[in-house]
Amino acid sequence: MAGNPRRPRVRPAGATPGGAGHSTGHGRLLCVTVTDSPFLRACRREPVPHTPVWFMRQAGRSLPEYRKARQGIAMLDSCTRPELVTEITLQPVRRHNVDAAVYFSDIVVPLKAIGLDLDIKPGVGPVVAEPIRGRADLERLRPLEPDDIGYITEAVRMVTAELGETPLIGFAGAPFTLASYLVEGGPSRNHEHTKALMYGDPGLWADLLDRLADITATFLSVQIEAGASAVQLFDSWVGALAPADYRRAVLPASSKVLASVAHHGVPRIHFGVGTGELLGLLGEAGADVVGVDWRVPLDEAARRVGPGMALQGNLDPAVLFAPPQVVEEEAGRVLDAAADLPGHIFNLGHGVLPDTDPDALTRLVAYVHERTAR
Numbered sequence: 001m002a003g004n005p006r007r008p009r010v011r012p013a014g015a016t017p018g019g020a021g022h023s024t025g026h027g028r029l030l031c032v033t034v035t036d037s038p039f040l041r042a043c044r045r046e047p048v049p050h051t052p053v054w055f056m057r058q059a060g061r062s063l064p065e066y067r068k069a070r071q072g073i074a075m076l077d078s079c080t081r082p083e084l085v086t087e088i089t090l091q092p093v094r095r096h097n098v099d100a101a102v103y104f105s106d107i108v109v110p111l112k113a114i115g116l117d118l119d120i121k122p123g124v125g126p127v128v129a130e131p132i133r134g135r136a137d138l139e140r141l142r143p144l145e146p147d148d149i150g151y152i153t154e155a156v157r158m159v160t161a162e163l164g165e166t167p168l169i170g171f172a173g174a175p176f177t178l179a180s181y182l183v184e185g186g187p188s189r190n191h192e193h194t195k196a197l198m199y200g201d202p203g204l205w206a207d208l209l210d211r212l213a214d215i216t217a218t219f220l221s222v223q224i225e226a227g228a229s230a231v232q233l234f235d236s237w238v239g240a241l242a243p244a245d246y247r248r249a250v251l252p253a254s255s256k257v258l259a260s261v262a263h264h265g266v267p268r269i270h271f272g273v274g275t276g277e278l279l280g281l282l283g284e285a286g287a288d289v290v291g292v293d294w295r296v297p298l299d300e301a302a303r304r305v306g307p308g309m310a311l312q313g314n315l316d317p318a319v320l321f322a323p324p325q326v327v328e329e330e331a332g333r334v335l336d337a338a339a340d341l342p343g344h345i346f347n348l349g350h351g352v353l354p355d356t357d358p359d360a361l362t363r364l365v366a367y368v369h370e371r372t373a374r
């Protein structure tokens, strides 16, 4: 095959995503289709030619080309422009040689699409004009229709056409994390209004999470039907909950989301931060891959998650600010802890921090590929 098989290139005419890969006859696997890409093979816990790598938040502010492309365009506007979304999604794939692209959007895009008055404030995060606190507020959470997000269908098709054999990961925010923004009105350290509603009015809480589950399910289905090869459910802030509360008040809604997309047959990654005590439940909710932050080593995470699931993670994103040799040592530690696991996707334990040196990410991808080449 000409060129680097992991570089995005336009898919040859007549070629389809999926289908069988070819063995070169030298024991090395040549990945010529999306289905046989190292990333999807690892999600299915199959042998891989090298440990696949991608980074949460790889598309974004750490890249100068991203800041240039976004100049003068508000974050949520940028998500509705298919050409721009395609360019930004491809930028980290070109630059870092990662094994998967992550669709450029945001977890609040489906909420904006159903007409909620919200914005993303630079340096702050999502801010909601009128927080959801009572039963009457639920009426504002109408179902999401695929037609509300036609620009996503268009952009996913454009991105996957450009990516060729590199898989595209679609994503959504999980019901708890979305509820936290909606109930608090913005980012929150303690989630006190959210928890007050969860503990104080379990019926209203369940209805809120159920509506969010349906919106999230549609948001993910649209991305999968347009060509996404995998999806990640981000429950970024659910680590704020104790396991018993997660099981009772959150797991039913997240399970509904994950079950709703099961028939598509694409891997489902379930991730949260500070979820050491919840790892088993994140798997139980219906994941194929569980994302792990940096607080639990992957061999221990595997024991907590139980058999049959792949793991994703888990280098501390702050390690990338240390000298290159330290980054390699710490990445080596992650790889050692995952050495006996049948399915490992290398990632950070949370998103790329905005001030990260992009070259540190490029070097890290090369290091993981070289160290794990089989």
Ligand SMILES: Cc1c2[nH]c(c1CCC(=O)O)Cc1[nH]c(c(CCC(=O)O)c1C)Cc1[nH]c(c(CCC(=O)O)c1C)Cc1[nH]c(c(C)c1CCC(=O)O)C2
Pocket: 055, 056, 057, 058, 059, 060, 061, 070, 075, 102, 103, 104, 105, 106, 107, 108, 120, 121, 122, 123, 124, 125, 126, 171, 234, 236, 351
């Ligand atoms: C909690 C959460 C949000 N958004 C997201 C999560 C879950 C992931 C996580 O836990 O980090 C998910 C997300 N948001 C964005 C992506 C793009 C794809 C990628 O990961 O490369 C993804 C996967 C773009 C974005 N979403 C946002 C940016 C930065 C805005 C900008 O560039 O102006 C990007 C690139 C804004 C955003 N949106 C949100 C926050 C906290 C912020 C950062 C606020 C800030 O510090 O400016 C909510």
